[in-house]
Amino acid sequence: MTLLYFFQAFAAIFAITDPIGAAPIFVGLTANQSSGQRWRSAVRATLCSFLILAISSLGGKLILGVFGISLPAFGAAGGLVIVLMGLEMLRGTPTRVQHDDQAEPDRDDPIIIPFAMPLVAGPGAITTVITLTAQHEGWAGQVTTLCAVGAAALVLLVALLSATWVSSRVSATGLRILLRFLGLILLAIGVQLLLSGVQQFMVPHRG
Secondary structure (H helix, E strand, C coil): CHHHHHHHHHHHHHHHHCHHHHHHHHHHHCCCCCHHHHHHHHHHHHHHHHHHHHHHHHHHHHHHHHHCCCHHHHHHHHHHHHHHHHHHHHCCCCCCCCCCCCCCCCCCCCHHHHHHHHHHCCHHHHHHHHHHHHCCCHHHHHHHHHHHHHHHHHHHHHHHHCHHHHHHHCCHHHHHHHHHHHHHHHHHHHHHHHHHHHHHHHHHHCC
């Protein structure tokens, strides 16, 4: 069950962070940097994204407790958000939850804002991580989610380090196809989380 949950969590995080799609954007942001500077930027962006999602995973349940939100209710709501993001991706457009059009690049360090957040570790990714953690009680689920976040961060790092190669090999049409494929995966995971949350919420309330 833990292994299955790991693959489910990794698939969801991978789909919403979309490291392959982020690679060409990284190339544009680091076009004037040397190879050494680009390597350091890739490490910094990956580390920042990982920390944002890891903190969300560790502190998510505490935040829910402060606002009095049950785990099943948040799981269902998070599943619904993921479903909506998956539907947008299936239409071939980046999700508005994942990509904040109002975010202005930080001229001093665009690798952190807007690349690491909200492009990679945006509200959609944060919601996904908290929802996945909320689906499982105890430390096992939380550790598994952190491992999935770490695995997704590793993929992101590899994609960014080879961003120049990726952007030169993947066409715009290929990126659109990939976006739709990831959207389908995200949609399926969102439906599963939504139904699971509703079921967990309804069972204790049956009278």
